[in-house]
Amino acid sequence: GAVVSQHPSWVICKSGTSVKIECRSLDFQATTMFWYRQFPKQSLMLMATSNEGSKATYEQGVEKDKFLINHASLTLSTLTVTSAHPEDSSFYICSARPTGGDTQYFGPGTRLTVL
Amino acid sequence: AQSVAQPEDQVNVAEGNPLTVKCTYSVSGNPYLFWYVQYPNRGLQFLLKYITGDNLVKGSYGFEAEFNKSQTSFHLKKPSALVSDSALYFCAVRDTHRYGGSQGNLIFGKGTKLSVKP
Numbered sequence: 001g002a003v004v005s006q007h008p009s010w011v012i013c014k015s016g017t018s019v020k021i022e023c024r025s026l027d028f029q030a031t032t033m034f035w036y037r038q039f040p041k042q043s044l045m046l047m048a049t050s051n052e053g054s055k056a057t058y059e060q061g062v063e064k065d066k067f068l069i070n071h072a073s074l075t076l077s078t079l080t081v082t083s084a085h086p087e088d089s090s091f092y093i094c095s096a097r098p099t100g101g102d103t104q105y106f107g108p109g110t111r112l113t114v115l
Numbered sequence: 116a117q118s119v120a121q122p123e124d125q126v127n128v129a130e131g132n133p134l135t136v137k138c139t140y141s142v143s144g145n146p147y148l149f150w151y152v153q154y155p156n157r158g159l160q161f162l163l164k165y166i167t168g169d170n171l172v173k174g175s176y177g178f179e180a181e182f183n184k185s186q187t188s189f190h191l192k193k194p195s196a197l198v199s200d201s202a203l204y205f206c207a208v209r210d211t212h213r214y215g216g217s218q219g220n221l222i223f224g225k226g227t228k229l230s231v232k233p
Contacts, residue, residue: 006158034220043205043223044159093158097219102147102166102209104221106158 001027004096006107013084014115020080021110023094029074030096034104035067038091050077074099084114117142119208121224128196128231136191136227138180138206147209148189149221150180152202159205165189176200196231203228 003026013019023033031052036044048069049057056069068080077096081088091111095104118141128134140146147166151159163174170182180191191204207221 002161004158032219043225046220049220091156095159095221102219103149103161103164105161106151108158109156111156 002098002103002105003027004094004105004107006094006110008110009108010111010113012113012115015085016083018080018082019084019112020078021092021094021112023077023079023096023107025075025096025098025105028096028098028101030077031074031099032097033071033077034095034097035069035077035079036093036095038093038109044093047079081112084112086114088112089114117208117210117222119206119222119224121204121206121227123227124225125228125230128229130198130231130233131195134193134196134200134229134231136204136206136229138189138191138224139187140189140206140208141187142208142211144211146189147211148180148182149207149209150174150178150189150191151205151207153205153226154202162191162204196229198231198233201229201231 005024007022033050035047038044047062050069050071052071058064071077091109093109095106097104120139149164150162153159162178163172165172165182173179178193203226205226206224
């Protein structure tokens, strides 16, 4: 139980294009999902909190117009990196917390490389 | 401010020996504490958590952690290490002080790389 999937697992794109990453909770419903970014050999940095049916809450310094988050259902949240640049290259990880639960379960991550 | 500290960047252990990965925390109120493990190029896997109850928490893959309120610690332990335990381990505390949509997100330590040699 408590499985979270991410798609795609890796993506390479050209500078200026947009990339959408999906995060799904496969066997539970999640009112809240989280998006993190991880640089090599570093800890996870919370980018935003995604709440089903409402606007996402972004951390300080994260551009909401660049990192668009949509949480359209209790099992799906998407992160769209708009007009991607090489500095956006990173490992993006989502997590989901079962509604009423206290544990976050993480997806396998998406490796984004912007050329 | 709430925070988590993992004082060791790396821990080296011989296979079969006990291992400890250290974690200390700073929160006001009762802490919600978690341990996760990350293998290369993968997401985080949940190992165990302490919310309330017994101070010794048992988790996945033979790991356990002891909550020590007086020392504000939550060290991860395993009696006999395996080579396959080699990975990056993260301690985290739930942020209970923020309001709005970000309440309840996790604050992570910087991670400790565990290396188990045969």
